[in-house]
Amino acid sequence: MAAPGVYPIERPTRTLSAILARAGGPTIPTDSAEVTVVRGNTRGSIWFEDLYDNPAADIALRGGDRIIVETDSRAFTALGATGTQTLVPFERRSISALEAIAQVGGLSSTTADPTGVFVFRNEPEAIAQRLLGRTDIRGTQRVIYVLDLTRPNGMFFARDFAIRDGDTVYVTEAPFVQFSRVIAALTGTLDSIESATTPGT
Structure with a gap:
């Protein structure tokens, strides 16, 4: 993110997309940016671009949520x-x-x-x-x-x-x-044998 840090959850920034915008957006290419929300022992991920194409994924945040934006690791x-x-x-x-x-x-x-x-x-x-x-x-x-x-x-x-x-x-x-390659290997072997058996070499 352009401005990582701790942000209060207020009315203007209560959704995932809003807090991402507040933090300045990702500094990595958006077509390979993956957004992960960690809430306690639960975590969920979505592609950054899909977040804006799928309003249902724009979840309301809670206190203690952690948001991680990282490059695709595949x-x-x-x-x-x-x-x-x-x-x-x-x-x-x-x-x-x-x-x-x-x-x-x-x-x-x-x-x-x-x-x-x-x-x-x-x-x-x-x-x-x-x-x-x-x-x-x-x-x-x-x-x-x-x-x-x-x-x-x-x-x-x-x-x-x-x-x-x-x-x-x-x-x-x-x-x-x-x-x-087989011929080259055989030829090389035969050449070595011939050199070894030729008198005076």
Whole structure:
């Protein structure tokens, strides 16, 4: 906040939005600002921009309430044949698989296989049951989603597939790249053997 501190709850500042305005508003980008109200042992959060779009969320404050405004802490991991391999923070509230790939520099033009974009995710029990059409699944399940960008609707599907906090986006290498590496490894080994067995070397 621009002016953090302790504020009295008065008629003009009795709501969450009013006290945020009184404190000068967030100093971080509003599209990634999350507002949390802590009241005793209870806490609730809302995106800053949603607060003004949803009047019901603009709650009346009570004495002792604490308001925390912080940057979105969610992140995903990018691995494989992408522009970079690292832990990537969310740049906005929702990120599609296509945007996630673009955020890390896109697919490598020389090594990536666009038919093999994988998203690794831990899905809660209820979602896993719906995905598999089963009711005997218990607990969180590890799920792998496969995106093929070469299919007619592949780009649209990747655009509509939402990345979640903790996801791992992995792009496989093209088969010819893997083949080239195997050949290079074998060639290097054979060259070493030949050098070791050639007289006078």
